[in-house]
Amino acid sequence: MEGSRLLKDRATEGLSHMHSVGAIAVVVIKELYRRKDFYVLFVLTALITLLMASMSFFNDRQVVRYLKEICLLLIWISSLVIAMVTSARQIPAERESRTIFPLLAKPVTRGQVLLGKFFGCWAATGLALVVFYLFFGVIALSRETEWMLAGYFQAWWLHWWMLGVVIAMVLWGSLVFAAPSSNVTILLVIVVGILLLGRHLGKVAARLSEPMQTIVYVVYYGMPHLEFFDVRDLLTHQWGAIPWWACGLATVYALIYTALFLTGAWWSFQRTNLGER
């Protein structure tokens, strides 16, 4: 009896915490769709996608594939920019405009603020991704013989989880680096580096002598392998969907890294003296 009441109290308390997290997240989403960044990047992507669509009039499949690749690359770049820029400015903007003070003067913890910011950025980026993928999908599917709905869903899903890891990293960075611009620059280099070179680092380590070999192996096994989430080739070459268990495993992998980075961000936020003048 006592145990079930305790459990009920805990559940009510948990829901109460999530209520504040949700309220903060909604403000972040509103900010994204009221700013112009997303629309500019979407229009740019749409223009190139339409260019791709017009090229298919020549009935050259190779050109269509090539342009699909370019278009997906553009979606990856645009979404990375949206995710990083949006999350990098969250906490610094709260501090600069001093809105962090009336917010934390309410019964809200720093952890809740951080979670609210994370979920807001992640949901907003997810919505932007839906728009990008829908547009790309409609255009591409209108000219393809086979409808690969599962492939499209997996591409969007894995892309979104990959951005979750990046957002958590950037939120932590925003509490470590002094300026949002330095945070975005440094982490953009790291993220692009992982995406392009991450998979080759193991081979590089194998050829090195000690102690560099150990160091590079530690980096290789410790870093989040964001390239795992890149399944653009499925859409470009119309390969079938990947096994669902692999998709689930990648989701768990992203969840672990997101939790790790958010814990780091929470630790940094707890140590920040907001009131120091």
Place this chain on the structure above:
Amino acid sequence: MSEILKVENLRVEFRVSQREGGRRVAVDGLDLKVSAGEVFGFLGPNGAGKTTTMNVLLGFLPPTQGRAFLFGVDVREPIARQRIGYLPEMTYYYKFLTAEELLRFYGRIFRLPREQAESRIDQLLKLVELEEVRGRPIRTYSKGMQQRVGLAQALINQPDLLILDEPTSGLDPLGRLKVREIIQRLKNEGKTVFFSSHELGEAETVCDRVGIMNQGRLKAIGRISDLVGGNQSSLEQVFLSIIGHPPGDGGQQTPQRPGN
């Protein structure tokens, strides 16, 4: 009367460069009690430690030594902030939101039921005279209007204790009058108000008691009538003598306007 706010032997130190001595004491040995229904003015020149004390009270800053309580709960507990309203100095609220969206957001943080929140938002926008512009983004508001939005957000949860940091800073005379009227109204409703200010006239008008801080220490505390006694003729003269500018020393010296 029950104590709403209590500070015990508070000391706050900041780390500074070794060239400047390695540490700076912002507040030193502060003991303070504010009772229910009181309007307490926390006065002092720039750098006296007023805002630092408020930052500790609101849990933004951990004390180096000592403790602080709101409603008997340690300020480090988020629940201590359930029944307070806070107006910070010079805040620029989310410019992409409208006033009513902003108040709705803070209402959600307090978990106000939707209907109750909506009626409270209507009341508050009327109180701070922003009804006409409630649907306009805050970025289009003047400084005075932003300060009034700030006051409205501080009142969204019908707080029992209101903490105001320089509430009239940067406002024109009409704006100051309006804020003073609101404080007076809250006082009449039996609310407790704790506010910092440089405006001694304002303190004289609305405060039951004042505390005067200088260089991190509480130099004087009590009713204005008790502090202004003997040869002293006004709160300003008491204030100037406490901060080391005796009246007549250097002519017409008045406290400086807030610079930060």
